[in-house]
Amino acid sequence: MKPAPFEYVVPDSLTEVLELVAKHGEDAKLLAGGQSIVPAMNFRLTQPSLIVDLNRLDELNFINEGSNGVLKIGAMTRQRQLERDPVIKAKAPLLHETMPYIAHEQIRNRGTLGGSIAHADPASEIPVIITALGGRILFQSLKGQRWVAADECFVGIFTTDIAPDEVLIEVEIPPLPDRTGWAFTEFARRRGDYALIGLAVVMTLDEEGVCLATKVVYLNAGDLPVNAEAASSLLVGERPTDKLFEAVAEEAQMEINPTGDIHATEPYLRHLAKVLTIRALNRAYERIAV
Amino acid sequence: MNELFEVNLIVNRKSYSRRVEPRLLLSDFLRHDLDLTGTHVGCEHGVCGACTILFDGLPIRSCLMFAVQADGHELTTVEGLSSFGSERNGELHPIQQAFWEKHGLQCGFCTAGILMTMSVYLKENPKPSEHDVREALSGHLCRCTGYQHIVDAVLLAAEKMQVSTMDIPG
Numbered sequence: 001m002k003p004a005p006f007e008y009v010v011p012d013s014l015t016e017v018l019e020l021v022a023k024h025g026e027d028a029k030l031l032a033g034g035q036s037i038v039p040a041m042n043f044r045l046t047q048p049s050l051i052v053d054l055n056r057l058d059e060l061n062f063i064n065e066g067s068n069g070v071l072k073i074g075a076m077t078r079q080r081q082l083e084r085d086p087v088i089k090a091k092a093p094l095l096h097e098t099m100p101y102i103a104h105e106q107i108r109n110r111g112t113l114g115g116s117i118a119h120a121d122p123a124s125e126i127p128v129i130i131t132a133l134g135g136r137i138l139f140q141s142l143k144g145q146r147w148v149a150a151d152e153c154f155v156g157i158f159t160t161d162i163a164p165d166e167v168l169i170e171v172e173i174p175p176l177p178d179r180t181g182w183a184f185t186e187f188a189r190r191r192g193d194y195a196l197i198g199l200a201v202v203m204t205l206d207e208e209g210v211c212l213a214t215k216v217v218y219l220n221a222g223d224l225p226v227n228a229e230a231a232s233s234l235l236v237g238e239r240p241t242d243k244l245f246e247a248v249a250e251e252a253q254m255e256i257n258p259t260g261d262i263h264a265t266e267p268y269l270r271h272l273a274k275v276l277t278i279r280a281l282n283r284a285y286e287r288i289a290v
Numbered sequence: 291m292n293e294l295f296e297v298n299l300i301v302n303r304k305s306y307s308r309r310v311e312p313r314l315l316l317s318d319f320l321r322h323d324l325d326l327t328g329t330h331v332g333c334e335h336g337v338c339g340a341c342t343i344l345f346d347g348l349p350i351r352s353c354l355m356f357a358v359q360a361d362g363h364e365l366t367t368v369e370g371l372s373s374f375g376s377e378r379n380g381e382l383h384p385i386q387q388a389f390w391e392k393h394g395l396q397c398g399f400c401t402a403g404i405l406m407t408m409s410v411y412l413k414e415n416p417k418p419s420e421h422d423v424r425e426a427l428s429g430h431l432c433r434c435t436g437y438q439h440i441v442d443a444v445l446l447a448a449e450k451m452q453v454s455t456m457d458i459p460g
Contacts (some may be wrong), residue, residue, distance in 0.1 A: 001334040005292050008312030008358060038354040039335035042315070051312065055359060080348070104429030106407065107336060109348040110355070191428035 003041035010053040014060065014140070017167055020052050022142045025164040028052050032076060032115030035107050060114070060169055063087055069175030075114025075168050079126075083108060092173050094133060094182040094200060098125050101184070104192045114168045117153065120160045123194040123220040127154055129184065130171060131225045132200035132217040138170040139163070147172075154224035177212075180204045181287035183280040186219065187272055189263065195220055196264050197273050201284040203235070211235040216248070216277065221256035221269075228252040231277075240285050249277035297361045301326065302370030310357045317341040319357030320367060328368035328402050332431075339430035342403035343367050349407045368402035371409060384450035385409055385443075394443030396434035404430045408444055412451050420445065 011017050021028050029048035031037060032055075040046045054060065060076035063085050071091055073082070082088050083099035102108055102116075102125050116126040117137060130137070131150040139146050139162055153160050162168060176182070186198025199221075203214045214232040217225050231252035238244055253274040260266035294309040301324060308323050315334070320326045320343070332338035334353045341352040344366035371383040382390065385405050395401045404427065411426045412418070418426065423444045424437070432440060 002315070002318075003313040005311070005313050007293070008295065008356075010358075034354050034356075034359075035336060035351075038356075041313075042334050042353070053359060103336075104339075105411075105426075106339065106342055106349045106351055106429050107354075109345075109350050191425065 001042050003038075004044055004047040006048055007050045008053065009050065010056055012056050014057060014167070014169065017052055017054065017057065018140065018142050018165075020050070021167060022165045024050050030054055030118070030167065032118070033078065033111040034115075035103070035111040036115070036119045036121065065091060071173040071175075073113055073171045073173070075112065075117075075170060077113045079108035079111045079113065079116070080105065082113060091175065092133065094184060094202065095129050095173070097182075098129050098184040098200070101125055101186055101188075101195070101198070113171055117171065118160060118162065118168050120154050120156075120158050120224065122157055122223055122225070125184070125186070125198070125219060128198070128200050128217045128219045128225045130173070131227060132182075132202045132215045133173050133176075134202075134215070135171055135173045137168060138172070139166040140169050141166045145169075150225075151227065157223040176202075177204050179206070179288050181284035183283035183287070185276050185280045185283070187276060197221055197258060197269050197276065199273070199276060199280055201277075201280040203240075203281070203284045203288065205240075205288050210237060210239055214248075216252055216281075218252075218256050218273065221258045221273065226256050228255045231255050240281070245278050245281040245285075248281060249274045252277050295358045295361070297357055299360045299362065300364040302366055308357075312356055312358050314357045315353055316343075316355040316357045316360055317352040319360070320352060320365075323357070326367050326369050330399055330402055332399065337431070338400070339403045339407070340400050342406045342430070344406055344410065347410070349410055366406070366409075368405055371405060383409065384454045385412065385447040388447035388450055389440075389443040392439055392443035392446050394435070394440045400430055400432045404432075404440065408447065412444070412448050416448060416452060418445070418448055 028050045031051050031053045054076055057076055060074040062074040064072045065087055079099055079102055089096040116124055135150045136147045137153050148161050155161050181203050184200045186195035188195040198219045200217050204212045206212050214235045216228045216232045231248045234248050253270040256273055258266055258269035292311045297310050298307045317331050320329045329343055330340040332340035336351045336354045342349050343352045346363055385408055389395055423441050
């Protein structure tokens with residue numbers, strides 16, 4: 001239970017980090033909050049030869065609201081900061097409300113926004129929230145910067161679209177449209193454990209109460225955040241009713257791909273998904289002030 | 291042997307300077323290099339909470355950080371909770387006193403971590419409900435007590451901290 005030896009660098013500037021990853025590529029592992037990579041190193045599931053510690057990059061720790069209402073959040077912003085920041089609470093309430101579901105305070109005091117996205121654990125909350133909110137992610141290398149939509153950022157289990165010479169530096173979250181409701185819910189066997197299944201809902205209605213757009217995104221329901229598009233399309237152009245929510249949830253439980261294990265069989269997980277989906281749709285709908 | 295890094299840090303208001311291998315976990319550094327064995331090591335993957343300490347005043351898992359990362363930072367471990375060594379020699383922190391009075395531990399393995407989390411929690415939440423306390427305890431596993439006496443102890447500690455004149459670290 002001790003990490004294998006590694007070389008260690010703790011740069012003071014992003015430029016230095018970019019030069020290191022350009023030179024070492026996949027041999028260099030970036031250390032953000034360390035709440036996933038350090039356990040993996042302790043178990044020797046991963047044995048990186050070079051650790052580049054990002055914890056002195058204060059330039060990647062920020063929460064700013066642009067004049068257009070877009071939230072810009074630095075990759076090294078701690079999860080605990082997101083939980084407590086008044087701007088996040090006011091402008092990205094879904095993100096604010098989901099933070100306490102992530103492990104425990106002791107973990108969130110270290111864990112970062114960027115680390116959670118880059119780790120791309122299908123059971124983690126942040127990738128699901130950023131996907132549901134239609135966010136985008138900024139990668140930077142010595143060659144330049146590029147934005148990737150959250151929808152396209154996650155490409156496989158523990159895998160994002162990031163290249164070996166790139167660093168995840170920022171996340172942008174667009175403002176919620178008018179008449180938009182949101183909800184997050186998950187079920188875990190013990191407080192703070194990885195959830196068996198969970199989901200985020202973002203729903204927008206028009207002035208007549210007809211659904212303009214809905215996103216329903218699941219965690220632990222496949223290799224990446226699972227956006228149940230067929231299910232949510234049932235709502236678009238319709239007025240929400242209990243019957244419609246039930247139909248959406250039924251479609252969604254077929255659309256997702258949970259894996260059963262000794263704690264919960266696949267049919268149980270699908271049933272759970274359906275129950276949680278109905279709850280989350282109702283919660284999101286209740287929050288829309290028509 | 292890997293390159294050694296110099297680490298200068300403050301633990302329980304005392305300055306230390308050591309040279310460490312980068313792979314040395316902060317939990318092992320506290321125990322083996324600084325002889326502060328009050329911080330316990332349980333699961334070594336961030337689940338059990340036994341190794342919880344305060345890092346710049348915030349509770350964190352010391353098994354999920356490297357000692358080299360503590361350079362320039364200020365830490366508090368369970369040894370720093372009581373006023374031992376000051377003019378109030380031997381006086382327990384109100385949380386420690388409450389754990390004593392309510393029998394909030396049996397084997398004591400998980401206790402140090404719980405005390406560290408609660409020392410911060412009770413300052414931010416001076417009048418928690420029983421539900422709040424159980425929620426705040428969720429990052430700590432105890433295999434002896436069934437938690438009931440721990441919850442009682444934390445609730446008593448909340449009362450004690452209201453009237454304590456001790457300079458409480460963390």
